[in-house]
Amino acid sequence: MAAATLEEIKRSLRWFADRTAAEISPLYSHLAGHAADDDEIAGLLTATDSTAADATLLLAAVQRVLQSEPFHELTNYYPSLGGTYGPDAGTWSLFRTFVLERAERVRELIATRVTQTNEVRRAALLYPAVALAAKQAGKPIGLLDVGTSGGLLLGMDTYAYRYQTQQAGQLAAGPARSTVGLHCALALAPDATLPTIPKRLSTAAKIGLDSRPVDLTDEEQYAWLEACIWPDQPERLRLFGAAAAAQRKSPPDLVTGDAVADLASVAARIPAEVPLVVLTANVLWLFTDERRREFLAALDALAQTRPLWWVSQEGYRAAMELVLPNRTDLLPGERKPTFGTLGLVRWTDAGRQAIALARTAWHGERMEWLAS
Structure with a gap:
């Protein structure tokens, strides 16, 4: 894969600053906006290929370097490192x-790492969709998380959930005494009704697949995932720590492999009679269009061998457009620039059955349930 051009990188940085981070991360919106106008800083992203050359990778690499210098003045702007300052006139120059003084270290991280934000709050988005698949299956399910990173989403059946709704107050699900409690605002689109969210999700097996699975007991790998969390969102950092601590008590099976070539062999580790739910969460944006079609073809082939569902929380163009074309209502717009789509695909004798269940915020803090 070729490197992105400088102009492509600068456009991506500008999009991130103005559309993705603007409403949810003042620091990253500020930094990415300035980087979009700076050839030297933006140019660091030419160290990776075009699919990975994203603002989040640059900013994660910088935060990882900053973690090793906790007394540097720049940490004052990073709440994740104890800072209390908001972006001001001096932030960008600092x-x-x-x-630039550490450009080689930053460039090396960009060249050798990928953004692996193991965002545990996405479990709150996925839970209603996985529960629906489990209801359709009628028995305990197997979970296969593709692009699993550290595997935290595989713990979704052990987390406690609180969904805040206007229509029914707070809906609770999951084990009440879980050490990981996730909150999500649940709104309704016009003509939609609240989803049925069961108290319990029964799983028979779990496995994760990733080209670079993360061992959360390894200090360096753990630190990289911390660096991938946006620094002015400390709640995300707290939940990551809680979920990682819970996972150490019962580590999941994480397999190194390719999302397409190794999908069938990894799925085969779960008994064929167990209904299988494949998960993807903010993973497929890293794939080319051809690679996404290959992934869907691999799912089609897998569905010929066993009961299969695919639950995705991705941008519309990265996933659901493959199975639900021409849904312009699911594209980001000027007023809702940062939403993804929660999708569910089921394979039956009649072929694929696909439905878009909700519009979602990227990090699990809210979703809007759609009319069926």
Whole structure:
């Protein structure tokens, strides 16, 4: 895969600053907006290929370097590192100087790492869809998380959930005494009704597949995932720590492999009589269009061998457009620039049955349930 051009990188940084981070991360919106106008800083992303050359990778690499210098003045702007300052007139110049003085270290991280935000709050988005698949299956399910990173989403059956609704107050699900409690605002689109969210999800097996699975007992790998969390969102960092601590008590089976070539062999580790739910969460944006079609073809082939569902929380163009074309209502717009789509695909004798269940915020904090 070829490297992105500088102009492509700068457009991506501008999009991230103005559309993705603007409403949810003042610091990253500020930094990415300035980086979009700076050839030297933006140019660091040419160290990776075009699919990975994203603002989040640059910013994660910088935060990882900053983690090793906790007394640097720049940490004042990073709540994740104890800072209390908001972005101001001096933030960019301080950031730029810090990065350029450590450009080789930043470039090396960009060249050798990928953004692996193991966002545990996405479990709150996925849970209603997985529960619906389990209801359709009528028995305990197997979970196969593709692009699993550290595997935290595989713990979704052990987390406690609180869905805040206007229509029914707070809906609770999951084990009440879980050490990981996730909150999600649940709104309704016009003509939609609240989903049925069961108290319990029964799983028979779990496995994760990733080209670079993360061992959360390894200090360096753990630190990289921390660096991938946006620094002015400390709640995400707290939940990551809680979920990682819970996982250490019962580590999941994580397999190194390719999302397409190894999908069938990894799925075969779960008995064929167990209904299988494949998960993807903010993973397929890293794939080319051809690669996404290959992934769908691999799912089609897998469905010939066993009961299969696919639950995705991705941007519409990265996933559901493959099976639900021409849904312009699911594309980001000027007023809702950062939503993804929660989708469910079921394979039956009649072929694929696909439905878009909700519009979602990227990090699990809210979703809007759609009319069926």
